[in-house]
Amino acid sequence: MSLSELPKLELHLHLEGAAPPAFIRGLAKEKSVDLSGIFREDGSYAYRDFVHFLSVYEAATSVLKSPEDYARLVTAVLEESAAHGVVYCETFVSPDFCGGSDVGAWREYLHAMQDAADRAEAQHGIILRGIVTCIRHFGPEKAKASARCAAETAGDWITGFGIAGDEGQGKPRDFAYSFDMAREAGLRLTAHAGEWGGPQSVKDALDDLKVERIGHGVRAIEDLALVDRLAEDGITLEVCPGSNVTLGVYPKWDQHPIQKLRERGVKVTVSTDDPPFFHTTMTREYEELERAFGWGAADFHEISQTALAAAFCDEDTKAKIAKRLEDHPHE
Incomplete structure (x- = not known):
């Protein structure tokens, strides 16, 4: 089994952070x-x-100063992802970096990114969707402007809303207004938590922002009652093991809690976060998981099915991706 050729889904990728x-x-x-x-x-x-x-x-x-720059970025990132077997990807995009959160300028950036994504899909078979992300350390007021951009452009391509940035700044409840705005526009919700903040940050994101996915979330393992809650409520974690190890959240791959979380019934997925910064690719994530925990084809197939169920895209798109997964042996 070639791990690079296995079809993969990635739910946690920062567009600029994936720039080669x-x-x-x-x-x-x-x-x-x-x-x-x-x-x-x-x-x-x-x-x-x-x-x-x-x-x-x-x-x-x-x-990255213009819609054209972002179109080129999308092309470069998707070529790289497709080379590692990624068939579906959700990327975090921030109106703060794309037109300064002005809705008109944001639409131009979005149009350019979507065109580039359509070309990459035709060329490489990789499907991309966007999750508008406010930047936590820019504060709640800027987040509202991002949420407005998200709400105005919600649809087939912008399908989610989230928050990233420095977890040490502010509290999730400070951003509740923005999440409510995004929810009312029909967007699906995720939030970075439980990477630098401990288990409490995961609880706060669930209670105050009412998200269905958590970006990272791995430090929930420090509170087993919270782990059970994640499992019971069907919350999906966008786990980025290589990122966690490189940044020192965990010292080594075999000490990463992804396997323990999975054993306790938590829905886990695998992503690269900011791959060139963390010297990783989706292939490398799979190789390290195989080495550290003995994961094989059946495990990777289960991870892909979990990601597919949690993906912020429509049912027609999911059916298309499901077929790509089924076309590949996973016994």
Whole structure:
């Protein structure tokens, strides 16, 4: 079984965070912007810790200035994902970075990204959907502007709303208004929690934002009553093991709680988060899970089915993806 060829679904991918370093370097050169400080000698992104990672991420994003830049970014990211067997992907996109949360400008960025996604689907068979994401450390007022952009463009392509950024800033309840706005527009909801914040951050996201998925959520393992609640309520975790290990949330792959969560009945999926920053790909995630926990074809198929059930897309799209999964042996 070739793990790279297995059809995969990815529910937790930051669009700018998936930008290949060579793509960002090329764009910086075109625009005569000096970004040399954010790269290592080997050409990869350089950062010390999570907070520094956020500032390097924002520096890399600073050269993405136009709808055309974002169209090129989508093309580069989807080519890379498709090469690792990804057949369906949901990406976090933020109006803060795309037109400064102005609805008119946001529509132009969105149109460009969607066109690029359609071309990639025709060329590589990979389907992309967008989850509008407010940035936690930008504060609740900016989040409302992002939610307005999301509500105005909710539909077949923008299918979800979420929150990312520094978990140390503010509380989920500060963003409840934005989540209510998105919910009323028919968007599905997810929130980053339980990565840097402990189990309480997961409870707060569930109680105050009423989300159906949690981005990361792995630190729920520190509160077994919460783990049981996740299992009973059918909350899906968008788990990014490689990201957690690289950033030091867990010291080693075999100490990551994904297997324990799964054994206790929690719905877990596998994603890369910001793959070039964390030196990972979907293939590498699968290889490490195989090595650390002995996962085989049946486990990976189950993970894909969990992701498919939790995906924020319509039933016709799900049927198309289901067929891709069934076409591949998984015994």
